[in-house]
Amino acid sequence: MVVRKRLDYGSRGHQVPAMPRVPSSARGKRSTRRKKDEMCAFDLLATVAGSLLGDQENSSSVPNIGTSASSYARKKKSVKAEQGDDVLPLNSIAVGNCIVGSGGACASPRQTNICSAENSSTRNETDSVLESLTVEPNMLVKDSLFSCTKSCNRGHGLGGIPGCCPGALSLDANQLQVKQPKDGDAAALYSLVSSVDLDGRPPALVSSDSSSGMPLCSHDKDRNTSGLCRAEVQHAADKDDDENSSGCTHPCTTGNKSYAPHYTGDSSIRKLFASKFRKAARNRMCGEMSNKGSKQSFCGNKISTTRQKVQRAMFKRKKIVRRNFTASSTKGVLTDVKLRIKSFTIPELFIEIPENATIGTLKRTVMDVVTSIIEGGLRVGVFLEGKNIQDDSKTLRQARICHGENLDNVDFTLECEAAHNSSPGVRTPEETDFLGADAMKPLAMMKCEEPFSETKASGNNQHSIVEMTMQETPGSSRAIVPVASPNADALAIVPVCKSKRATMGQRRIRRPFSLPEVESLVDAVEQLGTGRWRDVKMLAFDNTDHRTYVDLKDKWKTLVHTASISPQQRRGEPVPQGLLDRVLVAQAYWSQQQQLSGKASGQGSSSC
DNA sequence: CTTAGGG
């Protein structure tokens, strides 16, 4: 058995460098901020991956995703009007990829994660595919399941693609869906890693083994420059580590060239994540604190601490994963029913158990293997035809989970025990907000309702999956869809999101002040003076949401600067000289006033 | 939250 694993953050020059810890003394310096930004992109990876890995330790970072939204909501007022439906520059993050498998050819033209475990010579054996997996780690993903479907054409491969698991019950987990709360402002960051097809179509669900698997953006082939298909964030620090782990050479990925990632927005996404995580951390740490004075210093420390925690947890997790992969790969092969799990956190597992094994055995086996990778309390549920088989003593045969029987409607659920155990009351408001109703709701049973048969058209399943995805995420899909990269063997979280929420945290678009705006600004400052920007805002821009008083202050600053330089040096929309003169006059006057008032107050006690 | 100021 070949065991391969790689946590691959790499691809095409979009790198998230290693995250140096930022000394608190360096705070505020731009160069440092930029590093922090990059760090935060990785933080996201860490958080998401960590969450997907069910990292209990990481749970502290998970709510940050939620809090980021609510913290940013404060800014929403000035953001909402301008964000529109901008597409998030980040398209995908290859969080990692793990392969543990026997190297069978895997392909799914249906994009339904159907993998071949065996070659066609074993076609008489149990033949089913667990269609999807949604992993629910610490409340990031609620409800998850493997869907088991009788698969793939008994050795004909999927839709005629040879090598598809005739001999194996294949547990596959390429679909990971994360529901978002409907609330428009909650879980903004969450939506960053959500997925919405650019065209409003549901995301294509791609087999990680897609020798024929369609990239998520395959429909987008003709606009490769859109930068919206895929992006894989590379963490330099991971490289050595991961490359040492023998890299992932998936048999099915060779020769696939259609997966070139296109990505243009790494900078903005870094900033975006940086902002989100900073705010999330700050919000979380400081939300309850009433003492303003202590608030900031406290937060300053805590933010970095949190980040470090996340980072450490991530690395730790990765090591654990690697170790456990090796362990799981050495599990003895039993007989008859083979399960194969393939996912981004659960790459490919082969679980072979005798037909006369019990449901409980199956559950335990799946759970053991899964939890050997996804540490933390996971419960495995087995559903047959939508019904939870609770009788663990039932044998697989009795439950008709064996070859030749109805395997198409067998589902596995992975439920995070931590989530079950955690009392809602313990959750922070942010967490609750983050989870929201939708997030708490079970994800769709991603099983394939249409059992594959040898004669079935290969596109059906994809269709059905897509439909289910749409049902679950009406309007704009906000699912996290880990999509395997055929060429990199990396699953990707692909937020191709038009959601407004997804754009929150992005740098606001630049909106040059119009001449009337400048005029009204000058008017207001003439009246109110500099230093009363909130009043200026209320006086002159009260109904202009996208102009904050900071904006006005900044604009005044630039106006003063513009007025004080030669006309040849000025850029942008020319401001009438008369207006600039007024700016200078007002500036001079009010700065003098401020000085005078400062002196007056300073002299106040002595001049009596 | 607001202001001030650097980036």
Next chain:
DNA sequence: CCCTAAG
């Protein structure tokens, strides 16, 4: 336009 310190 962003970010942060400081009040």
